Amino acid sequence: MFSTLQEYHQAIISAAWMITLSLIPQDLVRAGAILLGFLICLQTIRPRILMKTLQLRLSSLEEKLQDAVDTGIMRRSDTSFINQFVRDMGRIRYMIFDLHERTLMTSGGIFQEMKAVWEGLSLEINECIRDVDALERNLEINRAKILKNHYHLWR
Structure with a gap:
């Protein structure tokens, strides 16, 4: 066999x-x-992992903002957009500092992280990620409008 x-x-x-x-x-x-x-x-849904995602998204937004400033898009934008953008950016940065501080306080172990998740820290971080994404989308829409108006003059 x-x-x-x-x-x-x-x-x-x-x-x-x-x-x-x-x-x-x-x-x-x-x-x-x-x-x-x-x-x-x-x-x-661990707060530390979500904070890394949030910080990467914020870095991406800041790069796009710097590019918009360097290419003159922000200079050609209307003042109401710029004022609203600056207010939103300041609010988001404050939220990120607050969330980062709270995340660091939960770095004592998995049970502290689970407690933070239960208390809604991960939901707040996800909400902030959505706010950063919305602000980035508004910046891109403004960029597209400015470029469209710029090239419309060439017709």
Whole structure:
């Protein structure tokens, strides 16, 4: 039946695994799957990870703002857009400093992070990420309007 000793050992190991897996109750497998799903979900809503995402988005916004200033787009923008943009940018920076401070206070361990998630810190960070994205979108819309008006004169 078995041509080599190695095949015999593999068959024994395979049978042992089949017996072991058949002894594990279905509920235990389900509980393990739920726990694994919870851990993956927790990893995506951890405040420290979300703060890194927020800081990357803010850096992207600041690069686009610097580009708009360097190319003269902001100089050609209307004053109401610039004033609103400056107010929004200041509000977002204040929120980021506050969220960063609160995130650093939860860096004592996973249970402190879970408590912070429960208290809504991750939701606030996600809201701030959406605000940064909206501000970046407004900057791009303004840039497109300015460029369209600039090239419209060439027609």
